[in-house]
Amino acid sequence: MNLKKCLISVLLPGSALVRGIELVDYYGTVTIKAGELQEFKCEDVDSEPGSNYYWSIGNRNYTGPVERLADNSVVTVLEFMPILEDDGEFLRCWKDGEYDQVQFSIFKQELVSSYPYCSDLPSKISAEFSLFPPPTHQSVTWRIESVEGGAEDYHPGTETENIIARKIEKLGDSVYRFSLEISELEDFVSKNISISVVTRRLLEVVYFQQTGKDCHLALVLGVPWWLYICIALTVTVFVVIFGIIFCLAKRKNKTPTQPKGDAANLDSSKRKKAEKNIKWNEGNVYIQANQDDV
Numbered sequence: 001m002n003l004k005k006c007l008i009s010v011l012l013p014g015s016a017l018v019r020g021i022e023l024v025d026y027y028g029t030v031t032i033k034a035g036e037l038q039e040f041k042c043e044d045v046d047s048e049p050g051s052n053y054y055w056s057i058g059n060r061n062y063t064g065p066v067e068r069l070a071d072n073s074v075v076t077v078l079e080f081m082p083i084l085e086d087d088g089e090f091l092r093c094w095k096d097g098e099y100d101q102v103q104f105s106i107f108k109q110e111l112v113s114s115y116p117y118c119s120d121l122p123s124k125i126s127a128e129f130s131l132f133p134p135p136t137h138q139s140v141t142w143r144i145e146s147v148e149g150g151a152e153d154y155h156p157g158t159e160t161e162n163i164i165a166r167k168i169e170k171l172g173d174s175v176y177r178f179s180l181e182i183s184e185l186e187d188f189v190s191k192n193i194s195i196s197v198v199t200r201r202l203l204e205v206v207y208f209q210q211t212g213k214d215c216h217l218a219l220v221l222g223v224p225w226w227l228y229i230c231i232a233l234t235v236t237v238f239v240v241i242f243g244i245i246f247c248l249a250k251r252k253n254k255t256p257t258q259p260k261g262d263a264a265n266l267d268s269s270k271r272k273k274a275e276k277n278i279k280w281n282e283g284n285v286y287i288q289a290n291q292d293d294v
Contacts, residue, residue, distance in 0.1 A: 020044055020045045020046030020095075021042065021043075021044050021046070021050075021093060021094075021095040021098055021099065021100050022042065022043055022044075022045070022093075022100050023040060023041070023042050023091075023093055023100045023101070023102060024040075024041040024042065024043050025041070026040060026102050027102060028102060028103070029102065029103045029104075029105050030091075030102045030103070030104060030105065031105040031106075031107065031200050031201065032082055032104065032105070032106060032107075033082075033106075033107060033108065033109070033202075034082055034083055034084050034086075034106050034107065034108045034132065035081060035082075035083075035108070036081065036082075037079060037080075037081050038079070038080060038081070038082060039077065039078070039079050040055075040077070040078045040079075040091065040093070041075060041076075041077050041078075042055075042075070042076050042077075042078075042093030042100065043073055043074070043075050044073060044074040044075075044076075044095055045073045046095075049068070049072075049074050050074070050095035050096045050098075051096060052094070052095075052096050053066050053074065053076045053093075053094065053095055054076075054094050055076075055078045055091070055092065055093055055094065056090075056091075056092045056094065056099075057080070057086060057089050057090070057091050057092075057104075058086070058089040058090070062078055062080065064076045064077045064078040064079070065077055076093065078091075078093075082104065082106055083106070084106055084108060084132050084174075086104050086106050087104060087105065087106035087107075087132075087133075088103065088104065088105075089103070089104050090102070090103050090104070091103075091104060105200060106132070107132055107133065107199045107200035107202065108130060108131060108132040108174065108199070109129065109130075109131055109132075109197065109199040109200075109202055109204055110129065110130040110131075111127065111128075111129055111204070111206060112128040112129060112130055112175060113127065113128045114126075114127040114128075114206055114208060115127075115208075116208065116209045116210060116211040117193070117208055117209075117210060117211065118210070118211060119188070119189050119210045119211065121182060121183060121184060121185065121188055122181065122182060122183045122184075123181075123182050123188070124179060124180070124181050124182075125142075125179070125180045125181075125182075125193055125195075125208050126177060126178065126179040126180070127177070127178050127195055127206055127208075128171065128175060128176065128177045128178075129175070129176055129178070129197055130174050130175050130176075131174060131175075131176055131197070131199055132174050132199070133199070133200070134170075134174075134176070135168060135176055135197065135199070137155045137156045137157050137167075137168065138155060139197065139198045139199065140155060140156050140168065140178055140195065140196070140197050140198075141153050141154070141155060141195070141196045142154040142155075142156075142165050142178075142180045142193070142194075142195050143193070143194050143195070143196065144163075144185070144191050144192075144193055145191065145192040145193075145194070146187065146190065146191060146192075147190050147192075154180065156168045156178060162182065162183045162184040162185060163180070163181070163182050163183075163185070164180070164181045165178075165179075165180050166178070166179040166180070166181065178195060178197075180193070180195075189210065192207065193207070193208045194206060194207045194208065195208075
């Protein structure tokens with residue numbers, strides 16, 4: 001089982017040992033990542049063991065295995081997977097009505113997507129992250145490094161004549177996009193471009209690759225999947241509407257074929273003969289056959 005330890009702990013006033021019940025290795029504020037399995041251990045070194053050991057996170061109670069050791073101390077363990085809603089909550093280890101506690105600082109930092117960029121200028125570089133808490137402009141840094149070792153940094157929302165670091169764009173729930181646009185840059189092909197994101201003191205650096213071939217295809221692949229669906233649906237609706245209008249117009253302009261020559265004269269003669277043989281009598285129609293037709 002892969003258990004993740006906390007990143008950093010900071011002592012808070014009032015966090016102290018309570019009559020022998022103590023959280024082992026943790027105190028103050030504990031910074032942990034959402035979605036990763038965590039393990040906490042609590043030890044009771046009091047000479048008088050308690051009758052009820054349990055855990056709580058906020059207003060939720062949990063139980064863990066309780067073990068009595070050879071030195072007569074009692075150990076209980078809690079394994080759980082934190083969620084974003086646990087941010088700011090207190091984890092407490094209880095012995096009857098007494099407890100020791102730590103406070104959670106939850107974060108989330110995951111790279112959703114990054115794409116190669118064109119080696120031809122102008123060029124656009126972008127990356128998407130799932131982040132909690134929301135990023136600030138100072139927590140995100142674009143870096144352009146030269147092979148000689150020099151570097152230039154850009155935070156979102158800053159720009160020069162030839163380089164623009166776009167403002168942070170929120171795409172959805174906890175998903176953010178960062179973009180860097182370069183119109184002109186000396187020795188652009190030899191540059192190394194990266195983006196660094198800091199969330200609750202966790203630093204992640206992503207380096208981007210250049211693509212010299214099929215550059216336009218790479219840009220197309222960088223378009224979000226939902227945009228392709230919108231375009232396809234729009235085209236489908238226009239095709240259906242155009243087809244319906246075309247069919248209605250064709251039906252409206254269509255005229256019946258008129259008989260020609262002897263066939264037309266024959267049809268006219270039969271029609272006149274039938275009209276002469278129809279007599280109306282008090283709303284009822286009687287058709288009498290002509291003597292010649294018998």
